[in-house]
Every structure is written in C-alpha cells, then in structure tokens.
Amino acid sequence: MTTLFSQNSYEPLASRLRPQSLNEIVGQEHLTEGKGPLGVMRKSGQLSSLILWGPPGCGKTTLARLLAKTSDLEFEPISAIESGVADLKKVFERAQERKKMGRGTLLFVDEIHRFNRTQQDSFLPHVENGTVILIGATTENPSFELNSALLSRTQVLVLRRLESSHLEILYQRAQSYLEKELPLDVAGRALLYAMADGDGRALYNMIEVLSQLPSRPILSVEDLTQVLSRRAPLYDKNKEGHYNLISALHKSLRGSDPDAALYWFARMLEGGEDPLYIARRLIRFASEDVGLSDPQALIQTIAATEAYERLGSPEGELSIAQAVLYLATAPKSNAVYKAYNRARKSAKETGSFMPPKIILNAPTKLMRGEGYGEGYIYDHDTKESFSGQNYFPDEMKRQEFYSPPQRGFEREIKKRLDYWARLRSSLSTKI
Known part of the structure; x- marks a missing residue:
C-alpha cells in the first residue's frame, strides 16, 4: 500500500510541480525575460558562471536545473552542507572526463556560502579553464560570505521574494494539478500567502496538507491557523537579516516614523532577537540621533533597559516599545555625535x-614657581559666573566642535552658548 510516508514512492508536491521551462518560473521575470541576464544568455546560447542570491523558496535550484537543460549541460548538484573536498574532487574528475568527450558540466552548489575559503578557492581553476559552469545558490549576502576571487569570476543575480500575486499563480497550478478545490475562500488564501511568507516551497507544502481535507466546509481563519503552522520569519541573528532589520529600525527612528519603527522592532522580536541587544542599540541612538535636543531620551532608554532586566519576557518588551516610540517622536539632532567626532x-x-x-592646579612650591594656576579666575566669583578664560592649549586656536541646531532643548542650549560667546568677546576686548 502506498502511503504519504513511503520513501520509495512519495514525491513532495513542490517537486512534482517544479517548472519545466524558464517561462513557467514566477516572480523572477527581471532575470528570465527580455533584457534580463538569463534572457540574454538564453538567446545567445552562452551561459556564464553565476551566484543566485535570494530567500528560500524563490526558485534558485529550479533555475539552475533549467539552465543546465536549456544549455545541454550535464547537471551535477551538490550541497555545501553535505559535501566536502573529496566530493568536489570527484565532481571535477567527472567533469574533466566529460570535457575530453566534448560535453560540458553545470555544477550546482546549494548553500555555497557554507563552504570555507579553501573550498571556495578549489572552484577557481575549474571555472577559469571551462571544466565546469558554476552556479552557486545562497540565501546570504555574497559580499560577506563568498571570497572576492570567486565573486570576480561569477555574476551575482538577485532573486526576489515571491509576492502574493506570484503565490496565487502557484496556488492555482496546485489546484489544477490536484484536480481538487481547496477549502479556502479569499480571506483564507490571503492568510495562506502570509503564512508562506514569500516561499513557494513552503506554500506547496501547506497546500499538500490542505489537500488531505475535503473541499467543504470552507476553513475559517481560526481553523486554518490550527491546521497549519506559520512559517518562521526569515531572520538570522548572526547574519545579514540581523543587520538589515536593525538598520531598518534605526533609520525609521531617525526618520521620526513611530509606526515603521514599531514594525521593525516587532519583526526582530518575532525573529528571536535578544531584546537587550535592541535596547542597547536604542541607548546608542538616544545619544547619536537625539542627543541634547531631548536629554530625556537617554534616560528613557536606560530606564526601559532596566525595566526589561527586572521584568524579563514578555512583559519587559513593552518598556522597550515605549522607548522606541519616545525616540521616534523626539526631536532629532546629531550635534553631539558630530561634536564628539570633531573633538576626537x-x-x-x-x-x-x-x-x-x-x-x-599647583599643589607644590615648584609648580607654583613654574606658574601653574597663576591668574586663574574662579568663575563663581564673577558677576555672570563666567570668566571667559581660555581652556584650550596655548598652541591651539579656540575650536568650535559643538554646534546645536535651533530645535528641541538645544534651542535653549544655543541661546546659552551665544550668550557666553558675547561675554567672552566683550571680556577679551577689555584685556
């Protein structure tokens, strides 16, 4: 009896519905059609080595298979997770034998960023002499994960996350293939696409689960969430996703957009980020992008951090959310940041x-004899509590590092600085 779990007979729906031509690939038309790089290569018949960079389930492996098929190349797929130097050596030996017989090889390396620098270097001579056409697939930024020598010999193509309109096409293909309507209405399909989160493979996997149910009754949103598990958001706390999202949060705060800032804050939490990491970045932001335009910003972020440390999760996240909103709505100034860098x-x-x-200070007779402290005026003894003396080295001209803008509390600070500048100027003319 054939069952869903029969290893020799079961083939996932995603595999059965894999596109059979470049025209069937959805969501990557910027690469496959017209003047797109793959469209140009297809017309010219000249395929070059490529790095396909994109999120899971966007079609990287399928593209590689189809390129091998349309180029009449032998397809050699390996995974960097499961393969090592010995496996690569065997692949290169087979490719060299084919080359002698006049047949080319397309070497597809899934998760190529998992190979270390030495393993990546092993591709170079075989790519250069044409033994293999290399197509590497990665979900990580090649700029950070692949060495420059390999990048210089390949063309990086960026694949896009699938949108709801693309997922709708895949959904309709699946229904047609299964010859069965799934128990979803418009709202159910919208939730299904949100749960797939741009991943076509994840969508097909969920459709396969739904195909085991009768077409009626239509599942409610609550029933659908019970039947299916939401796909975990794409986020790697140690890789590019981590830096992309903290950058999005930082720039949303700087742009005074509290709603966007809250969204990116929530995205990071949903991805499993340490709330204290976010809190530390907010403390930095309070000084770098708000500064003295609102001195309470730093106090608020430190208080939020301490509140989280006392409460823990999930209650403590609310304090950090409060700090996010405070920073987003605070007047912005990088005058402290710029002054600090100028001073350094x-x-x-x-x-x-x-x-x-x-x-x-002149605590000793020798130091007093050398003139230490001679002529110093105690500011509090002056009429304005301001002596106007020079505090820079004698060899330096007076510098102006801090220039507060006319907004927030720094408007008041600027008034003080301007007042002291006038006093200093008047005192210097009397000397």
Missing part, C-alpha cells in the same frame, strides 16, 4: 599639547 579628530592631531598653566 582634533585630539589625535594635537595629542601632545599641554593644558594652559592657568587652569592647572
């Missing part, structure tokens, strides 16, 4: 200059 640059250039003796 100046310090590196003038690092050996001594402070002026007038502001140095």
Whole structure:
C-alpha cells in the first residue's frame, strides 16, 4: 500500500510541480525575460558562471536545473552542507572526463556560502579553464560570505521574494494539478500567502496538507491557523537579516516614523532577537540621533533597559516599545555625535599639547614657581559666573566642535552658548 510516508514512492508536491521551462518560473521575470541576464544568455546560447542570491523558496535550484537543460549541460548538484573536498574532487574528475568527450558540466552548489575559503578557492581553476559552469545558490549576502576571487569570476543575480500575486499563480497550478478545490475562500488564501511568507516551497507544502481535507466546509481563519503552522520569519541573528532589520529600525527612528519603527522592532522580536541587544542599540541612538535636543531620551532608554532586566519576557518588551516610540517622536539632532567626532579628530592631531598653566592646579612650591594656576579666575566669583578664560592649549586656536541646531532643548542650549560667546568677546576686548 502506498502511503504519504513511503520513501520509495512519495514525491513532495513542490517537486512534482517544479517548472519545466524558464517561462513557467514566477516572480523572477527581471532575470528570465527580455533584457534580463538569463534572457540574454538564453538567446545567445552562452551561459556564464553565476551566484543566485535570494530567500528560500524563490526558485534558485529550479533555475539552475533549467539552465543546465536549456544549455545541454550535464547537471551535477551538490550541497555545501553535505559535501566536502573529496566530493568536489570527484565532481571535477567527472567533469574533466566529460570535457575530453566534448560535453560540458553545470555544477550546482546549494548553500555555497557554507563552504570555507579553501573550498571556495578549489572552484577557481575549474571555472577559469571551462571544466565546469558554476552556479552557486545562497540565501546570504555574497559580499560577506563568498571570497572576492570567486565573486570576480561569477555574476551575482538577485532573486526576489515571491509576492502574493506570484503565490496565487502557484496556488492555482496546485489546484489544477490536484484536480481538487481547496477549502479556502479569499480571506483564507490571503492568510495562506502570509503564512508562506514569500516561499513557494513552503506554500506547496501547506497546500499538500490542505489537500488531505475535503473541499467543504470552507476553513475559517481560526481553523486554518490550527491546521497549519506559520512559517518562521526569515531572520538570522548572526547574519545579514540581523543587520538589515536593525538598520531598518534605526533609520525609521531617525526618520521620526513611530509606526515603521514599531514594525521593525516587532519583526526582530518575532525573529528571536535578544531584546537587550535592541535596547542597547536604542541607548546608542538616544545619544547619536537625539542627543541634547531631548536629554530625556537617554534616560528613557536606560530606564526601559532596566525595566526589561527586572521584568524579563514578555512583559519587559513593552518598556522597550515605549522607548522606541519616545525616540521616534523626539526631536532629532546629531550635534553631539558630530561634536564628539570633531573633538576626537582634533585630539589625535594635537595629542601632545599641554593644558594652559592657568587652569592647572599647583599643589607644590615648584609648580607654583613654574606658574601653574597663576591668574586663574574662579568663575563663581564673577558677576555672570563666567570668566571667559581660555581652556584650550596655548598652541591651539579656540575650536568650535559643538554646534546645536535651533530645535528641541538645544534651542535653549544655543541661546546659552551665544550668550557666553558675547561675554567672552566683550571680556577679551577689555584685556
């Protein structure tokens, strides 16, 4: 009896519905049609080595198979997770034998970013001399995961996440193939596409589960969520997804968009990010992008961090969400950040200059004899509690590192600085 779990007979629906031509691939028309790189290669009959970069379930493996088929090349698929140097050596030996017989080889390496630098280097001579056409598939940014020598010998093609309209096409193909209507209405299909999260393979897997149910009654949204498990969001806390989402959060905050900021904050939490990592980034943001335009920003973010440390999850995340909203709606200023960088640059250039003796303490007779502290004016003893003395090294001209903008609390700070500047100027003319 054939069952769903019979290893010798069962073939996943995603495999059975794999496209048989480039025209059947959905969502990647920017590559396969017209002047797209694959369309051009198909017309010219010249296939070059490629790196296919895109999320899971967008068609990377299918594209490689079809390119081998249309180019009349022997298809040699390997997985970087399961293969090592010995496996690569055997593949190259077979490819060399085919080359002697006048037949080419398309070597498809799934998860190519899993190979280390030495393994990646082993491809180079075989790609250069035409022993293999290499097509590597990766979900990670090739700029970070593949060495420059390999990248210089390949063309990187970016595959896109499948949209709902693409998933609808796959859904209709599946229904036609199964010769059966699935128990979903428009709302159910919309939820199904959201659960697939741009992954065509995940969609087919869920359709396969639904195909075991009768076409009636129509499943409610609640029933559908019980039957299926939502696909985990794409997020790797140690890879590009991590940096992309924290960048999106940071820039949404800087752009004063509280709704977008909350969305990216929630996305990171759903992906399993450590809330304390996000809290630390918010503390940095409070100084870098808000600064003294709202001095409470730093206090709020530190308080949110401490609240999370006391409450833990899930209650503590609300405190961090409050900090996200506070930062997003706060006036923005990078004046502190810019002042700090200017001061550091100046310090590196003038690092050996001594402070002026007038502001140095003179605890010993020798130091007093050298003029330490001589002429120092105690600011609180002056009429305006401001002496206007020079506190920069004698060898330096006075510098202006901090220039607050006319917004938020820094508007008041600028008034003070301008007032002190006028006092300093008037005091210097009296000397």
